[in-house]
Amino acid sequence: DQQVKQNSPSLSVQEGRISILNCDYTNSMFDYFLWYKKYPAEGPTFLISISSIKDKNEDGRFTVFLNKSAKHLSLHIVPSQPGDSAVYFCAASAPSGNTGKLIFGQGTTLQVKP
Amino acid sequence: KAGVTQTPRYLIKTRGQQVTLSCSPISGHRSVSWYQQTPGQGLQFLFEYFSETQRNKGNFPGRFSGRQFSNSRSEMNVSTLELGDSALYLCASYGYSTDTQYFGPGTRLTVL
Numbered sequence: 340d341q342q343v344k345q346n347s348p349s350l351s352v353q354e355g356r357i358s359i360l361n362c363d364y365t366n367s368m369f370d371y372f373l374w375y376k377k378y379p380a381e382g383p384t385f386l387i388s389i390s391s392i393k394d395k396n397e398d399g400r401f402t403v404f405l406n407k408s409a410k411h412l413s414l415h416i417v418p419s420q421p422g423d424s425a426v427y428f429c430a431a432s433a434p435s436g437n438t439g440k441l442i443f444g445q446g447t448t449l450q451v452k453p
Numbered sequence: 454k455a456g457v458t459q460t461p462r463y464l465i466k467t468r469g470q471q472v473t474l475s476c477s478p479i480s481g482h483r484s485v486s487w488y489q490q491t492p493g494q495g496l497q498f499l500f501e502y503f504s505e506t507q508r509n510k511g512n513f514p515g516r517f518s519g520r521q522f523s524n525s526r527s528e529m530n531v532s533t534l535e536l537g538d539s540a541l542y543l544c545a546s547y548g549y550s551t552d553t554q555y556f557g558p559g560t561r562l563t564v565l
Contacts, residue, residue, distance in 0.1 A: 373553065382457070382543050382556030383496075428496060439484045439501035439547050440509045441554060446495060 342366050343431050345444035353452055358416040360447050362429035365410065371432035373441065374403060374414045376425045383428060387414070419451045455480065457546050457557035465563045471532040474560045478525050478546030484508075485527040486554065487519060490541040499542075502527050531562075539564045 344363045352358045362372075370391040375383035389396040389403045389412065396403050402415045416423055426448050430441040458477045466472050478485050486509075487499040498511040502521035519529040525546075531538055541561050545554040 371552070375556075380541075380559070380561065382545075382558045385553050385555060388553060430496075439486050439503065439554075440498050440511075441486075441488075441545075442498070443488075443496035 341445075342369075343429060343442050343444040345427075345429060345447045347447050348445070349448040349450070351450045351452060352419050354421055355418045358414075358419045358423065358449055358451065360414040360416075360427050360429075360449065362412045362414075362444050363410055364412075364431055366431070367407075367410065369431040369442075372403070372405065372412050373430045374401075375428045375430060376423075377428060377446070378425050386427075416449075419449075421451050421453050424449055424451050457544055457555055459542075459544050459557040459560050461560060462558065463561045463563075465565065466534050467565050468534055468536060470534050471530065472534060472562060473528055473530045474542055474544075474562075476527045476529075476544030476546075476557060478527070478544075479548065479555055482546035482548055482555075483525050484547035485521055485525065486545045486547070487527070487529050488543040488545065489513075490543060490559070491539075496543070499529065534564045536564050538562065 342365050373388040374386040377383040387398050387401045389405050405412045426446045428446045430443045460475045484503045486501040490496045501509040505521045516532045521527045541559045543559045545556045547554050
């Protein structure tokens with residue numbers, strides 16, 4: 340049972356344009372969401388997070404939007420840079436509220452072309 | 454502050470052997486979680502330790518176990534290794550002040 344889904348395995352965008360990565364979840368009890376970026380053979384690096392009491396959180400070039408009614412979140416990267424090329428994972432806190440357990444999506448590979 | 458460290462970075466074992474992986478969390482972090490990453494299953498939660506007690510457990514067989522020491526360092530053990538245990542094993546420590554998990558570089562385990 341995949342509770343967090345990233346339906347697009349890959350995304351390719353031109354440098355300077357916007358990258359939009361999407362994530363859907365099924366459990367309405369999830370109350371905290373995070374995005375991580377991962378390079379091969381390295382651990383995930385935290386990018387940005389959002390609590391369910393908000394619908395938007397911004398940090399520099401990264402913005403996360405949360406639509407609770409649709410159980411959908413998205414990560415916007417503007418402008419995209421070649422160094423952003425990596426695998427992006429969205430994750431949700433377990434319904435128990437215990438933030439030591441994250442449920443991850445399958446990841447989306449972003450390629451930013453110069 | 455130093456990040457999460459994991460040792461060893463790479464490991465090759467044969468079927469039937471056992472393995473122990475180590476993780477040192479960020480200083481001051483008391484929660485340590487372990488994850489398995491494989492191409493087919495993605496990132497899956499193994500277990501979490503807090504103050505030397507297992508607080509959460511994922512859906513893995515009993516061959517996977519862990520422990521945490523009083524200095525918050527954690528180890529995970531996999532007994533009777535199977536080919537399917539080949540994966541990247543990631544450790545993460547949780548910072549309550551930032552409400553975020555921070556990951557180590559991982560241990561790449563190959564079972565032959």
